Amino acid sequence: MDLGHLASAFTPFNFLLALCGVVAGTVIGSIPGLTATMAVAVLVPITFSMEPASALILLGAIYTGAIYGGAYAAILLNTPGTPSAIATTFDGYPMAKRGDGDLAVAVACYASVVGGMVGAIALLFIAPPLSTVALAFGPIEYFWLSIFGLSLIASLSTGNLLKGLTGGAFGMILSTVGVAEISADIRLTFGSQTLISGFGVVGALIGLYCIPVLIDLVATPDRHLKVENEVKSVRIGEAGRIAWGSKFNLIRSSIIGTLVGILPGAGGSVAGLVAYSEAKRSAKPHQKFGEGEPDGIMATEASNNATVGGGFIPTLVLGIPGTPPDAVILGALLVQGVRTGPALFETGGSIVYTFIYGLIIATILMLPTGLLIGRYAYKTIVTIPKAVLVPLVGFMTLIGTYAIRNSISDVVIMIGLGVFGWVVGRFGFAASPIVLGLILGPIAEQGFVQSWTIGAATNNLTGMFFGRPISQAIIVFTLLSLLFPLFKSWRAVRRAPKEGAGRV
């Protein structure tokens, strides 16, 4: 790892690739339905004619840009552009609603850059030892991790815990529809060919988040987002101060993102949820998460961009893709004739290090391009008339959902789910718990079935479920994040016994 690799990463051609990759990725990621995985998969053939290192830089830059781009739609339209940005909607959209959309976009950009850097630096310096994390996580750890993620439902649905849990359970039921992934049954399809493919996460995200926004938009003549009358200067400085004030949150979230990114069974969406949950648990009293708190956006965005570097760790060291886009990149590498493994960091070093420096360059480039594109996206969304915005977004949901796997029935399911989500949302059953259940359900189910099978075979079920140190740590964190809000509200009730008493 000498500066020669930095120099070879810095050739004008590679620099240009990184720039194009980041810009293309950001735009692709901001469109709901076009995920980082898809962006990378489409571009793989182009990279066949390139040097392996350049190809990797391009793919890595697109990947990291797409993860950041997902934040735009999350903030401005309440629709995660990629699954990684789910938790960005929790605070991003409320901020945009009250007129702070530009601030939210800028804050997200800073957080993404910090997260991306932390992930890339971990990849650069400590990839081989860190890769053991991927192996330390067995089925039972994934099971508890998903339970930890689900515990976020409790703190998300402050108004009505019962409704939140109902939604979460319903989401998990939805996740089982179709051909079971690890067992051999077809579930809850009622003989329908359409349902056999199940409810895809990306389509469900578009339906559950975007369609309700559209339905509410057309119902009233109010503006989509509130805008301050005075034209403000770019709020880059203000965002910078906020980010600097939350450096601890940023670093913690980045580390969470890196670690979760290393886990092959998790990915950016889980990383964002875990980091959000932790940020919320350690919130200061004046911070109101879920109502437009910049720290919520920063936690999610820092962690999901950290999964880029983190995900490459098991991909390059163990040949086990950390996240779905990594799986595609790994395939491209195999075609290029690059063999992954610890040796890649020693013998074939130049490719890996050139790539990592390229990734760092791409991450830094994300700062100017991200702020620029973000500002432009914000201005577009707030200035174009509603009568143009609604059909435009509607069209995007159609084409985006169709593009996931070229299926019209996916689009119909998306719309149906959207209308359903809007109706139940109107009565307090929010979309987020359903989405959490949908994403975490399969992780919980597989982890449980595998752990049970192994535990029963070795006659040690209790030891399997509760005896392993990492599991125990996750259980403790889950209990903390479940009990802490209760404790807080109990204290609040004791201090002001008259208001808000009696509610859980």
Added chain:
Amino acid sequence: MSDASKSGPGSGKLGTLIASAFFIFAGVVTLWDTQSYTDRDSQVFPQTVAIVLIICATCALVMTLLKGDESQGFSTGVWWRRVLLVMSLLVACFAMPYVGFLAAGVLAFVGGLIAAMHDRWTAKAALIYGLSELAVMTAFYTVFRYVLLVPLP
């Protein structure tokens, strides 16, 4: 979905009851469906979750009956616009295999445009909106079809 919408604006309580009942129903259906699975591994999880769902939804239903509900219901808002928007999206889906993606997109666009148009219609506005949307749509179509190589009908 449509039976819930008949409850009309403002009646949060009735809607919550119906929604809770629906979730209970979904749980029962899941339990019934799990009977037909051949593999024990695929039964455990849905059964557990369905029981959780039924318990939670029943509690939510009882709580709503006892204490009322604070959700706002459908509140005010123009129904024909909401319905028009959703219908135009759906019609676009069903028309897509026959008329192609672009034409179906135009259908959805026009529906959405009319649904979202709260200002007065003027010839100029209609023209500008129409043209700008056609341009954006064609651009999207081109990018998806020829750059991202999505086989659009």
Added chain:
Amino acid sequence: MLRRTLMKTAAAVALAASTTFAIAAELSGPVDYVIPFGPGGESDISARLQQPFFKEKFGQDLVISYKPGGGGAVGWASLNGLNANGQTIMGVNLPHIIIKPAQKEVGFKTDELNAFYMFHYTPDAIVVKADSPYQTLADLVKDMKDNPGQVTMSGSGKASANHLAQIKFDKMTGGTTTYVPFKGTGASTTALLGGQVKAQWGYSTVGAKQGDAVRMLAVAMEERHPLFPDVPTFKELGYDMVGGAYRGIALPNSADEATTKLWSDMIGEINADPEFRQKMLDGGFALLDIDAAGMADFMKARSDEYLKDAKEAGLIN
């Protein structure tokens, strides 16, 4: 300006016309190669390996798209509704297309799929970690007989090639192992490397990918794989197991014979390319050449075997 545009248009039209006429009997543009799984899996990687050779030999782009869902069922159920002019092909996998329709109604039947070429298979293999106490297959067999059920083995999914191999091998040895299904070979390999299970029912590709981190105890091939001259076959060790997960390509069943023949020849030509063969072998695959003419016999033989195994295992009724 106008003239230039006109000229350009004319040139484009002429070009389009000439290409169309020149290869009208063959392909008329980029080919859509649908993989009924998500990106990054072994089916995707196989297709990616074919991609540059196809372009080089036949001058057209092979555009890979994904239609995942239902363990492949979503893609295969849609296959026969696609355009049969030879511009759309879809990957098919065994035993998936045999076992799935036999289990439940999944929207397609095995004999409705017009598979025209099987180009390789990933041979079943028992894989253990490099530091595992099982040095040979005999060590493993001894343990599974001494401690029935205690030997946990990861594999990809249920009613899959891995699962069928596990059931078959248990029966052959008279021992008992516990099969732990994971989502895909990648996850099952991770579980092996992390020590969550004692061994893995994987493929020779796992050995190629993981190198020194793992040891293969035996592979289910007729002869040893050139990449692993030291790994014995099951046959050598006295177990009659040859097989694995087979990959091929299908056209919609309304495709005419000329199109099917054309495609069968093209894939065969790629498969015959020495450079391609080497790449496949380096990846741990075992090449196979079942063309359109030999497909019926091949499918019959495989179906009989898979269905028999699955019935005995209680996976289908």
